[in-house]
Amino acid sequence: MKTVFSSTEEQEQEIASLVSRFYESVFPKYFTESEILHFREIGVLKPNQSSVTYLATLRDAFQVMTCLQVLMSILDKQKREDFMESESEELFQHNITLLNECGIFFPFYYDHFSSINHEANNEMQMMDIQVANQYLV
Template sequence: MKVVFASTESQEEKIKELIDHFYSDIFPAYFTDGDIQKYERLKVLNTSKSHFEQFGTLKDAYQVIASLQTLIAILETKTLDGQYMETFYKNVSILKDYGFYFPFEYEQFEVSKLAKADEISLYTKPANQMLI
């Protein structure tokens, strides 16, 4: 007999939080607002009820969380070069295995960051909020 633990709500919330981080911090550093809107329409990293039903075990959910965290760590590095390429594609493959759409090539992030150095995005979270 094998005991398997189901994924938890807190894991599902963590996955949603990491995907929100992609849209508010990672994508604005690399792509224009128009591009990000297109990614939303294409359902890039979109979560649905069926995704969470696929995470039948704690291991499945943790693999998705670890893959998202690894991609974030890679894409937040100051100088993105070829040393992380293999790790990038391994984690993209894991996400695809769990039904997440992440249609990017490593090279897109190498080139895009240079072009977006000083632009401000509507997707970026504000540094502070004004109270009325």
């Protein structure tokens, strides 16, 4: 007999928050809006329907949270020039493998994030502008 602890509601909320951050902050830097909508339709970063193990245990939930955080960290580092690409690529792929083993659908490779979508990047910059007058909002 083996005793395991189930995931907590807080962990599930944190995972939902990380997934939202991917869709709102990370994907727009690399993909167009229509591509992102397609990702939602096909269930990117959602549990596979056939997956019984998704967040079944405390360990799985921590694994998913950690993988998502590592992927975001690598993509954030990619903008700067102080990283080793081969090591980052290996770590990136390892975390994708772990996500898929936990039943989270993430069909990308490191190369998908190698070039920034300039059209999407310009839109993101426009969203970050602080308004000087509340009547312009």
